[in-house]
Amino acid sequence: MDFTRVKKKQMAEINVVPYIDVMLVLLVIFMITAPMLMQGVNVDLPQTESEALQISPETPPLVVSVDAFGAYFVEVGDDRSKPMPLDDVVKRVSLVRETNKAVMVLVRGDRNVPYGTIVGLMAALKDAGVANVGLITEKP
Numbered sequence: 001m002d003f004t005r006v007k008k009k010q011m012a013e014i015n016v017v018p019y020i021d022v023m024l025v026l027l028v029i030f031m032i033t034a035p036m037l038m039q040g041v042n043v044d045l046p047q048t049e050s051e052a053l054q055i056s057p058e059t060p061p062l063v064v065s066v067d068a069f070g071a072y073f074v075e076v077g078d079d080r081s082k083p084m085p086l087d088d089v090v091k092r093v094s095l096v097r098e099t100n101k102a103v104m105v106l107v108r109g110d111r112n113v114p115y116g117t118i119v120g121l122m123a124a125l126k127d128a129g130v131a132n133v134g135l136i137t138e139k140p
Helices: 003-011 017-037 086-099 115-127
Strands: 062-066 072-076 105-109 133-135
Touching: 062 086, 062 115, 072 086, 086 115, 105 115, 115 133
Parallel strands: 062 105, 105 133
Antiparallel strands: 062 072
């Protein structure tokens, strides 16, 4: 019997099981960590040029404003509030939404307000049960 032939045949086979195990472990790690890295607020962006909103006089929109200093204001129709903390804004929006679920919620933010302030406001509104939030802008 020729032992050199047997030895060559055995060396030609590569055991891939450890490589598969490592790949499966890496796959599990990436599947677990990927959702943790992605955070954000869902915003439905229009696919075409936007038009002015049709606001009915029976249900005026609820407007939450943020001025240049980061103070929050809530406006319902002609009723304007004084500056208030974010927790009070959430309570007031929740109260208005309890009486009328169809009320439209709009956010008006000063262009000098940090992005994080507006995102925090939108996240707080989402926690208050507001599914859709509109952003008020000016035409250029």
